[in-house]
Amino acid sequence: MLCCNAVFSQTANLVDKEKLFDFYQTQRYADAANYLRTVYGEDITDARTLSQIGYCYLMSGNNVDAEKFYLKAYSVQPHSLPILFSLASINSRRGNIDKAKLYYGEIVKIDSNNFSVYKSLANLFASNKDSLKLVYLVKANKLNPLEGDVANDLADVYAGLQEREKAYKVLNVAIAADTGNIILKKALLPIANFLKKYNEVIASGEKILSVDNDAYVIKDVAKAYYFTKNYTKAISLFKLLEVMGLQNEATLYYT
Template identity: 70%
Template sequence: MKTLLLLLTLFSLNLTLFAQNAPAVDKEKLFDFYQSQRYADAAQYLKSIYGEELNDFKTLSQIGYCFLMAGNNVEAEKFYSKAYALQPQNLPILFSLGSINNKRGNSEKAKKYYGEIIKIDSNNFNVYKLLANLYSLPTDSMKLIYLLKANSINPLEGDVAADLAEVHSAYQQYEKAYNVLDIAIKGDSDNLFLQRAKLPIANQLKKYAEVIASGEKLLKDGADAGVIKDVAKAYYYTKKYQKAINLFKLLEVQAMQNEATLYYTSLSYRALKNYAQAAAYTQKTIDEAISPNTSSYYSLLGLVYEENNQLSMANAAYKKGLQFKVVPALYYRMAVFYDTRLKQGKNALKYYNLYLKSKPSIMDDKEEIRFTKDRIAQLNLTD
């Protein structure tokens, strides 16, 4: 009996000492930090009360959350990692650590934490969606696996449906892509994002009437360039060439034309036997297809050949560059090449004169202009 009384006395004394030593948190002050979204201040306040040598899961999670909301991912990970060591199967902690590492570019660590969630909850839609987003290439097999799993859990979720359709399209599985979007749209018929994503796939499946009907409705909500292109292509394939041209020209007005849209415009004019416009748009297509830097690339290629003493190949590369775009620098390069490497004065003189006629920049190319004028004078004297 005396032993029992002694134990009760010691237990009561320990409780009293713990109560006296437990950190006193000013709940009103902390609430004010939260209410005013001063999470960094809240985190520092809690650290000042509890210190960093903590073993309490709840407190570690709370401080980690404050740092996370404050955007301090380094400190947030430190406290969440301590909480993880105490409870490695806690889902909110695993999600937080995965998110932090994803934000910091540590995708492999993010995959590790998200992978642990799957072991605990194999039907967690959110984690499959997050894992799929960690793979940037649509042709990555793991991205497809995670998107398929997420879509099977919730086929109506729009973001996953759109991403999965994109992956199917990358594999040219257009029927699968179409069906995925079709199901999601039935669950959210007002989702314009999904409707726009469906148009190019429907075009691939030759569902032109659907593209036109759906696309024309979408165009009433705004002249989206992608929608214009898809509807115009559908008009082209249904032989409504003038309607196709009208839409393709809207893209030109917005300076959003590309090689493909110009090509279809040319084909439409050809079908209407308007050969002048067909020729004009074919030339536009060619110009669009050629990089404005192509002549510069050939100039560089010529210089490399020249430096390697492959003079005939250098000459061919320089001339090829001029076929794409006439630029003063290329004329100058050719003039110097004929002058110093091939010792062909007449050709050098020709290209020096062409260089000056091409109007090089007086400010940027003043040394080259001065040298050119001097060489022209010298070469004329030798003639």
């Protein structure tokens, strides 16, 4: 073993770090992978080097060779979280969802409080109606309630389940941590409207419209004005939707 380590150390010293850095800087990842393979040869047993080559292939879009090298690294270090995450990501990209779930499952066994793994698992389920998607989003949100993407996805699932109070709370916690997040504020508007928080919708929606003339925001704010009996403002906004060619039967009802 000492002999093998000594040989590997000598080989590692042959790597031209400046050349490798240049490949990275210019995003020539395929060249970087090929260069590393010429230096280390084909009989690589060091997990770090195997992962490095796998990463280069992954960044170059070569998922086949990326998986090949990460699997070799996995055989050396089966409990390495970075290796497991990479294998899960590769399989997810290639549509091998069941394999991705297996690798993420291995991560959960090693680190049951890993926010990223629950977020990634939730993203494997396309339908908001899948109960496991809700389970993973709830776990991820519990570990990091301030993360906007998970909060947005969880609120969307809650809204679909008619649990809008929960959706409202989840979004507000995330918005409090990131007051400039327009995506979260937009997501909150229809939920707040449903909960009859019309003044809140108007105040927040008007601020959004000052920087983004989003049709959905216009519709939400128009509804809030309508329900607060400010019909003049409501009609003007609905007419704006008409000009934009986005008025439908639902909005015509209010005009």
